[in-house]
Structure formats: C-alpha cells, structure tokens
Amino acid sequence: MPFLRSKATRPAAARGGSLFDELRRLEERLKEREKALDARESALRGTPLDHVGIAVRDAKKVLPIYAAIGLKPHLVEDVESEGVRTTFLGSGFSHIELLEPLRPDSPIGGFLEKRGEGIHHVAVAVDDIEATLLRARAAGLQVVGEAPRAGARGRRVAFFYPNSVHGVLLEIVENPRMGRAR
Ligand code: ZN
Secondary structure, eight states: OHHIIIIIHHHHHHHTOOHHHHHHHHHHHHHHHHHHHHHHHHHHHOSOEEEEEEEOSOHHHHHHHHHTTTOOEEEEEEEGGGTEEEEEESSSSOEEEEEEESSTTSHHHHHHHHHOSEEEEEEEEESOHHHHHHHHHHTTOOBOSSSSEEOGGGOEEEEEOGGGTTTOOEEEEEOGGGOOOO
C-alpha cells in the first residue's frame, strides 16, 4: 500500500503517534466527509416524492400524452393482489404511475366508477417503512389494510386513508437508496 508510506506515516511520526492511531484519524476524517456529503445530497434531493399515481381506463391511450413531454414508460407491472396494472413513466427519482384496472371489482376499478380518471394518490419515499408507520400511527394517520405490504417494483408500501390526510390518499414507499447506513 504505497499511500501509507507517502502521506499517512509522516505526520504520525511527527506527532509521535503509531501508524494505527494515524489510520484511525484518517478513518474518522473520511466518516465526517461522508456525513457532510450525505447531508448535502439530502438537501439537494428536497421532498422525496417517489411518484404520483394516476387512475386511467386504458394506459395505452394515455402514453402518447406523456411521451409528448418526454416521459416514457420504463416499467409495466401487474400487481395481481390489487387487481392493477402499473406503468411507471419517466426516469430519475420521481415518477408518474399510471394505474389501470385488471378487473372492474378492483380498488382502481371502483375509483374509476365513482370518480373517473385522474390523480389517485401521492407517494413519498421513506428509508425505513416500519419506523415511519410507527410515527404516522402515533400522529393519528389511519393505515389502509395490511401494512407494510408488497407493492410494485419489489418495494414495501403502505397507504393512509384520505380522511386522515386532509383529502389525500397518501402512500409511503420503502426505498433503501434513502438510507444513511452503509
Ligand atoms: Zn403508488
């Protein structure tokens, strides 16, 4: 390891510390730098909006509209348990999720029947879904059904009833990329 010889050992010898002490100090400096970078990254990221869910009758008819503003589908996935086909549009951190019913008696089928097409829910990314659920329950948010449960993209998700979120069906999505631990 040539770097040990070039820089690390000279100051250690000057201070009379051992090579081990010097390595530990270097490690601490690296950790501090990592922490600073994490803080800068989360400041740049802002509100971690994962996606907006939009209920549609036929995703194929909707795709050209979003393609016109540069949003292309990058994942189509059926979530059989919810009776829904999800199409994620766009790249990067935040997406638009088109929700198309696989059968009329599904939750999205019911939503379309009652409310028609339009914004269905807003989803925020969280690093630890269990901890967030605990805090949300304590704050009086009402959880829909079983939580957390398996959502699209292999992620664990949970929903909160709109009547406890001032009219918004709110979803949280666990995204390990949000985590600080390495
Ligand atoms: Zn969603």
